[in-house]
Amino acid sequence: MTLHEPARFFANLLVPTSDPVGLRGRLAEHLGRHARCETTETGEVLLSSELGLSRLTLEAGGLRIAAESGDPTGLAYIKMIMADHVLELGEAGLALHWTGAGASGSPLPFFRAMTVTGVATVGRFRRLTLRGDDLGRFAEGGLHVRLLLPGEGVRQRWPVTGDDGRPFWPDGNPPPARVYTLRRLDVAAGEVEIDMLLHASHHDAPGAAFAERARPGDVVGMTGPGGGDLPEATDYLLFADETGLPAVVRMLAEMPAGRRVRAFVEIEDEDDRQALPSVAAAEVTWLYRRDGARLETAAASIGAGDLPPGTVVWGGMEHAARRAVFRRAVDVWGLPRDRLRLASYWRRGQAGTDHHHDD
Numbered sequence: 001m002t003l004h005e006p007a008r009f010f011a012n013l014l015v016p017t018s019d020p021v022g023l024r025g026r027l028a029e030h031l032g033r034h035a036r037c038e039t040t041e042t043g044e045v046l047l048s049s050e051l052g053l054s055r056l057t058l059e060a061g062g063l064r065i066a067a068e069s070g071d072p073t074g075l076a077y078i079k080m081i082m083a084d085h086v087l088e089l090g091e092a093g094l095a096l097h098w099t100g101a102g103a104s105g106s107p108l109p110f111f112r113a114m115t116v117t118g119v120a121t122v123g124r125f126r127r128l129t130l131r132g133d134d135l136g137r138f139a140e141g142g143l144h145v146r147l148l149l150p151g152e153g154v155r156q157r158w159p160v161t162g163d164d165g166r167p168f169w170p171d172g173n174p175p176p177a178r179v180y181t182l183r184r185l186d187v188a189a190g191e192v193e194i195d196m197l198l199h200a201s202h203h204d205a206p207g208a209a210f211a212e213r214a215r216p217g218d219v220v221g222m223t224g225p226g227g228g229d230l231p232e233a234t235d236y237l238l239f240a241d242e243t244g245l246p247a248v249v250r251m252l253a254e255m256p257a258g259r260r261v262r263a264f265v266e267i268e269d270e271d272d273r274q275a276l277p278s279v280a281a282a283e284v285t286w287l288y289r290r291d292g293a294r295l296e297t298a299a300a301s302i303g304a305g306d307l308p309p310g311t312v313v314w315g316g317m318e319h320a321a322r323r324a325v326f327r328r329a330v331d332v333w334g335l336p337r338d339r340l341r342l343a344s345y346w347r348r349g350q351a352g353t354d355h356h357h358d359d
């Protein structure tokens with residue numbers, strides 16, 4: 001949303017701090033990396049993004065944060081992000097209490113408890129069909145979700161909105177979370193489909209192990225959506241390994257006619273190939289790891305003159321491969337950052353996906 005669109009959901013937080021000026025400066029600096037930041041003539045700091053708007057003002061007793069958004073999910077995200085940053089950048093021991101929409105104890109708008117209704121094996125993936133309520137918000141604002149994965153036999157109690165705007169876990173035990181892509185979403189049927197790779201280290205890994213043992217009736221938590229935006233262009237060059245393949249499936253399925261897409265997908269062998277239906281003009285090259293083919297080599301074979309002007313380069317893959325493709329895109333193809341969406345989806349030898357980053 002822009003600064004001047006009407007917003008319908010509001011919340012307020014007074015941060016009790018002895019250094020409101022310093023805290024406001026640190027919040028503006030950190031959050032300004034991801035949101036537009038401006039200072040008004042009266043000295044208010046305004047932070048705005050597609051989630052909504054936050055207004056930071058000095059007040060007797062502290063720093064006032066007034067948040068507003070066009071939808072409850074956007075507002076809930078703003079409250080959570082603000083609380084995380086205030087607790088990280090403010091004085092120790094702060095107690096935060098939001099007032100306004102999304103009261104303490106209410107359902108988290110970006111959370112759904114999802115029931116497994118189908119499990120299929122597709123190459124080295126487990127394809128899970130999950131059913132949940134009111135999935136409309138998951139169709140916009142991103143391709144990816146975070147799955148909250150209860151351990152075997154654990155009856156998980158799910159979070160509600162905490163006083164401070166962050167998820168409150170009634171039993172104080174959030175399960176491990178991993179990021180996945182909604183390869184298909186059917187809002188009317190209340191259904192999503194996720195391909196979860198059973199990778200080589202899957203026995204001790206919460207994501208892959210859950211996928212391996214999942215049975216209809218199991219329940220998993222899901223938050224989101226987020227990430228995976230693709231800038232407007234006529235030509236796209238995509239790089240993916242198995243973890244990025246579900247995003248390629250969805251992007252190609254949703255891409256309008258008239259776009260041209262070249263995609264390189266690295267998989268173990270032909271068993272992991274999938275149909276990639278699209279009305280766009282798509283040319284897909286499957287790279288078999290078993291035969292030594294790699295995304296890095298594919299990128300290295302493309303010269304600057306091979307890319308149509310205005311090409312957008314997207315990728316979801318292992319950390320080191322991403323770095324190689326990124327260097328090629330910047331150093332050889334000379335692409336500006338606003339035409340690059342290259343992300344590390346996993347890192348060899350490291351559990352979890354918090355190292356994920358876009359350029």
Ligand SMILES: Cc1cc2nc3c(=O)[nH]c(=O)nc-3n(C[C@H](O)[C@H](O)[C@H](O)COP(=O)(O)OP(=O)(O)OC[C@H]3O[C@@H](n4cnc5c(N)ncnc54)[C@H](O)[C@@H]3O)c2cc1C
Pocket residue numbers: 144178179180181182194195196197199200201202204205206207208209227242243244246247344345346347348349350351352353356
């Ligand atoms: C935006 C985004 C979207 C993603 N979408 C998908 C998706 O749709 N489907 C999907 O399967 N994955 C997807 N991933 C990747 C997935 O989140 C990671 O692979 C994650 O590490 C899996 O969690 P885990 O619990 O199985 O393994 P972890 O506990 O995280 O890791 C355990 C060990 O396994 C290794 N490992 C992790 N992933 C792989 C892999 N792919 N191949 C080989 N070794 C691995 C780690 O290096 C570590 O040593 C996505 C990641 C991001 C950031």
